[in-house]
Amino acid sequence: MKALIDELAAKKRLSREDWVSLIAGRSAGDERYAAGLAREISEGLFGKRVFFRGIIEFTNYCKNDCLYCGLRRSACGTARYRLGQDEILSCCREGYALGYRTFVLQGGEDPFFTDERLCRIVRGVKALFPDTAVTLSVGERSRDSYQRLFDAGADRYLLRHETASKEHYEKLHPAEMSFANRMRCLQELRDIGYQTGCGMMVGSPFQTAENLAQDMEFICGFRPQMIGIGPFRPHHDTPFRDRPDGSSALTIFLMSLCRIMQPRVLLPATTALDCGADDGRTKAILAGANVIMPNLSPTGIRKNYLLYDGKPGLGQDAAASLASLRAQVEAIGYEMVVGRGDYKA
Ligand code: SAH
Ligand code: SF4
16 A cells, blocks of 8 residues: 555545545555655654644534534533633633634534624634634535625634535435535635635544545545544434444544645644544644644533533643643644744645
């Protein structure tokens, strides 16, 4: 399989068949080989440095019912909350003092946050902290809404495509949600001018090697500025509660292949990698990841923002979350850099 990894490095693309054989036929040696190559590429471009972004989980209300997610509207055990503008700004103030220069505002699809309310929040953050970037991760909205939020100052948008197969998408979502709409959103975000992030869960129910090959082909064609890939983890209050965890090793392998395919991409070591382990994120950094997203949410609400079970850092406050990740990053010889960390073509 090393020959295929070399071919990817040279041509920046592979055929569907080759993706499938690489994904399904990989050995631990192939994983190490890809990680080494990816690490060389990221160190060559970024040095031993990772960007850190503060994630503020500002609402866990969601009108959607994605079958995998602990925030789905049918998850009755989830106590719902939303943060007010002042609370969000105070998270940013605390984050700014800690060195954050990107704030990621993430939440369920909560109709309370109309364009007007969300634009006011984005403008509020940018007015107080003009040298920061604002990333939104609030799901599917209309083109007009994305445009307004962009005009209010939002810089980036994370919207994982979740799976690039329409058939697979339909097994993970209720009939009222559509693959076509997800794709429409991603295209529009890019067209408007956001630095756009797509990505998928690895090991989600019904996923095949062919599906992951489709994901890699989609990423290859879409050329996102950011790619968020994390393992699927079951949540006890969802129909997928008894499904097994996605593989961290496969997740990290695919991240390495993304780095090899799109050398400059912003590639976070996702939190789900540290579920049940505490070295998943650092392994990912050593395999090509260059972004880490510590939690900036108020401590009291963290236990209610559970996309999956076993999320780490629930009892920590913002300073402790950053300090523990910083220590881990420094222990592997990397440093966290203060700065917006924009995508550079
Ligand atoms: N509502 C927004 C943002 C919050 S969900 C949206 O859906 O885009 C953010 C991401 O969490 C999703 O894109 C999904 O990939 C991930 N996620 C949700 N449930 C998960 C689970 N059970 N295991 C792993 N990742 C999950
Ligand atoms: Fe809502 Fe996002 Fe969870 Fe789907 S993945 S239920 S849209 S929070």
